Amino acid sequence: MPAKLYIFAIGGTGSRVLKSLTMLMASGIEMNEVTEVVPIILDPHKDNKDVQRTEVLINKYRQIRASLKSDLVKGDFFYTPIKTLEDIVRKSDGIGTTPMLTLKDSHKTFKDYIDFEGLNDANKALASLLFSKENLDTEMDIGFVGNPNIGSVVLNQFAESDEFKNFASNFTPNDRIFIISSIFGGTGAAGFPLILKNIRGADKNPKLTNTEYLKNAKIGALTVMPYFGIKPTDDKKVVDKSTFISKTKAALQYYARGVNKDLNRMYYIGDLVNLDYEYDPGKDGQQNNAHFVELASALAIVDFANAMDTDLETENGKPKLPVYKEFGIREDDEILNLKSLSVSTQQVLSLPLSQLVLFSLYLDNRLGSAIDSRIPWIVENPPIDRSFSRGNFVEIYLNEFNQLFKEWLDEMKNNRRAFDAYLTDTNDDLSGVIKGYSPKKGVLGFGTSTVDFKTIDEANNSIVKGKNYPTPADKLIKVMSEGTRKVLSEKFPDLFQNIKK
């Protein structure tokens, strides 16, 4: 039975976590209990670079997936399909063609949105009490700039949106929902309880269908606590990082009372070691470098997608066994690599992510020369030739996805705390590619065995023998998935002994 995972990614943090999840899905990370993922991005800040980058990445992923003709198997790169609402609804009328959910009137100031001038004196006084002058003058197309009180008003339109109605009408009892939000900003902090309320309380909304399914849906959520800061300025209007902790505490208290009990799984994450960014919500606004916390947050979604149905049962809108989880690392280092992570995290992450790193390096450094070298796995039917490597699949979809993947790794490497797990500026020698780990000993226990691109080619040669692939694209993805897995499990047994396949 198909089981969709709807992911509501709220605000800039939501988009960045979604980006990390897309990278993990590209690596073929296992999400055993879901068959497809439907991301829905909720952010009024149209020019948010993080949102735009995530949309581009998801589009590349979807283009790659759409180019493949054969069925992928678990563990293959790009295994789990990413769908938009338009893909799954029976009659979309042009709704949900992208993961981005459209918010109405987000170009207005908050004052105009609530028609402040049209209110009577009593309501004006009340509104002025609840919202400062800066709040009222906030232009909402740059987001709610750290003001969840604005977000909680504006995002109420979500329940009335065509996207939400479409989502509800196509929701089945097998499907799951995951909500990503930050607790210390504006959009996420406001949007998360609101979305949850509308789903669990769907039976109170007469415009929705499948309300019983929604009420008893399997819902997980991730609340990201502060993991980056904003550089101090004299401008009082801007987000002040000194308020992050107090906002977090206040929201956590609220969640404990009114939110947590409605969730089957709640994940918390944050970091005390962090980097301050320039505050810039304008047209060039909010492009934060990728961060390890976002990668770890994406692992929460993977964890939720691997949870058994029996662990996520809900009755009358109340989860039977709610579980609350936090993420931890083994070594409190400023620069993390795979060794710094707990064994359980390594078991989930190390193999697929390392596979994708090898694939990325192969695309950049080897594919061209492999085509010239008449290597069996390359030349056998269907051949991977120059015309294929210059075609849309490699040049536009795969290479551009790869570029975004490398940027993502680089950004995590240069952030604080840094995730610097791979040596990616290598020409041919791959023996040091996984930081902190060496390949197994060579023959008779002397030296180390060679690991280079030819090692991958040799693994691939043994994989393609006697097999047929419908297109070169299918061959490239499927063989590289299996080949990189074979190389890593054979050459790096120290790292992979627990997860050897």
Add this chain to the structure above:
Amino acid sequence: MEDFLFSFYSTFVDESLIEDLYLETLLTPLTISILVIMLLGAVVFYYVINSIRFGQRKHWFLTMGIGGIITFTVIFSTCVNMAGQEIVRNEANIKKGIPDYRFDQGTSIFFTYGLTMVLLAMILFFIFSMLIKWWSTNSRKTPF
């Protein structure tokens, strides 16, 4: 077998040398040696080395070249060795004081015979390669 090989080699090798090899029943062991050398070379290349690093066309030629050198050495040294044994071809001539030994054609003929057999060995290596390359993991597209 010897008769068949005699008629086969007579078409392109010095007849006197082939006759001497035939009379010493060396044609069969030498031919089998070449077959084994080149088959072994192909097996080593396709199944023992069986590598991307040493599986390119130049490495295939190198393996063939090594097989050719071994072939040449076996052929040439056999002929020289047999010449050194001074096996009498015609007793009457010896009695007349005319030296008439088998394998007295001289090193240039041995050399030419060696090179001819190298050529044959290369053809054999090519045939063996075409027959067994398909089951090699990494060299099944070598030499083409």
